[in-house]
Amino acid sequence: MASVLINDTTLRDGEQSPGVAFRASEKVAIAEALFAAGVTALEVGTPAMGDEERTRIQLVRRHLPTATLMSWCRMNAGEIRQSADLGMDWVDISIPASDKLRQYKLREPLAVLLDRLENFIGLARTLGLAVCIGCEDASRADDDTLRQIASVAQEAGALRLRYADTLGLLDPFATDNAIRSLRRDWNGEIEMHAHNDLGLATANTLAAIRAGATSVNTTVLGLGERAGNAALETVALGLDRCMGLDSGVDFSQLPALCQQVAEAAQRPIDAQQPLVGEQVFTHESGVHVAALLQDRESYQAIDPALMGREYRLVLGKHSGRQAVDGVFARMGYPLNALQIDILLPAIRRFAESWKRTPKDYELIAIYDELCGEPLRQVGG
Numbered sequence: 001m002a003s004v005l006i007n008d009t010t011l012r013d014g015e016q017s018p019g020v021a022f023r024a025s026e027k028v029a030i031a032e033a034l035f036a037a038g039v040t041a042l043e044v045g046t047p048a049m050g051d052e053e054r055t056r057i058q059l060v061r062r063h064l065p066t067a068t069l070m071s072w073c074r075m076n077a078g079e080i081r082q083s084a085d086l087g088m089d090w091v092d093i094s095i096p097a098s099d100k101l102r103q104y105k106l107r108e109p110l111a112v113l114l115d116r117l118e119n120f121i122g123l124a125r126t127l128g129l130a131v132c133i134g135c136e137d138a139s140r141a142d143d144d145t146l147r148q149i150a151s152v153a154q155e156a157g158a159l160r161l162r163y164a165d166t167l168g169l170l171d172p173f174a175t176d177n178a179i180r181s182l183r184r185d186w187n188g189e190i191e192m193h194a195h196n197d198l199g200l201a202t203a204n205t206l207a208a209i210r211a212g213a214t215s216v217n218t219t220v221l222g223l224g225e226r227a228g229n230a231a232l233e234t235v236a237l238g239l240d241r242c243m244g245l246d247s248g249v250d251f252s253q254l255p256a257l258c259q260q261v262a263e264a265a266q267r268p269i270d271a272q273q274p275l276v277g278e279q280v281f282t283h284e285s286g287v288h289v290a291a292l293l294q295d296r297e298s299y300q301a302i303d304p305a306l307m308g309r310e311y312r313l314v315l316g317k318h319s320g321r322q323a324v325d326g327v328f329a330r331m332g333y334p335l336n337a338l339q340i341d342i343l344l345p346a347i348r349r350f351a352e353s354w355k356r357t358p359k360d361y362e363l364i365a366i367y368d369e370l371c372g373e374p375l376r377q378v379g380g
Helices: 024-036 051-063 077-085 099-106 110-126 143-156 172-185 201-211 232-243 251-265 286-294 321-330 337-354 360-371
Strands: 005-008 041-045 068-073 090-096 130-136 160-165 189-194 215-218
Touching: 005 232, 024 041, 024 051, 024 251, 041 051, 051 068, 068 077, 077 090, 077 110, 090 099, 090 110, 099 110, 110 130, 110 143, 130 143, 130 189, 143 160, 143 172, 160 172, 172 189, 172 201, 189 201, 201 215, 201 232, 215 232, 232 251, 286 321, 321 337, 321 360, 337 360
Parallel strands: 005 041, 005 215, 041 068, 068 090, 090 130, 130 160, 160 189, 189 215
Antiparallel strands: none
16 A cells, blocks of 8 residues: 655644643653654654743654654744754745745745745755755745745755645645646655645645645644644545555554543544544434444444444434334343333433433433333343
């Protein structure tokens, strides 16, 4: 199976999510958990943030001597030197690709920036760093600007271009066109950096790979500025299921990794977060449950065991008679037709009143109340 590099940026772009601030111990622990889950390339921070951040980057390096680590830098010689001193393997040198960002951030013409960029790439290579050029706001840059950046980067010896949809403006079709256009002017690695403002970050990331990108940025749970980034868990499984590509990720470790990051970020995991949310392998609809009782693949394309999980059948407003019979039977409590007819409307009323599905002990309590005798478990 062909492979794709995931260069995860939870520890850099993910931490830029408003209110998220990892302690040093959390940063190291998350890095170790990512590495253990098969994510061996990590963008770990921004040296320009100061001594404390640089110390934390150095800690990650010390704990993960064999990981491929990258720092994010501006077009600044001091930051590039700091990256080398911190033991980074790669440096991402960011250049504003769009006219708007160049105007408001650097106020310099493109020709001047390109001359400076060439010098910074040379400095980084002299210091032993592999170079990625981060084309910030590339999705609002014109093709000629990206062509010029690619030409200078290639001549100076950069190995990778990062195409950053910084504002999350693209759809998969526009992403495909953009990456194919860039590929015509650049022979090296292309890395897709997608934001999720339109809910399309994962789709755009997969589209970029199909169009010729060789690596992608992700964050655990899609953490990041505004609406976040492409989520590690959906990108990794999407690469596997939709494209037959190996990312090296151990899917069974993702639920624990996501919970660890959620706790460090103080961001509870949404119940319907793809792949790792509490309810994503839970079924209530009567038609679905009836089918699942016969065939697990009838309404479930992803085996929860892949994520180290199991699927659950629950009862609620949308349950049918077969579902009630099946769920009670799975608990070890066989019902007759009259009992099912009595229980079904009560279960639906419970769901409407409490705005949730009843737990097993609550189902048994409903039976005791309505059917007049304690429910005895078969074999219990």
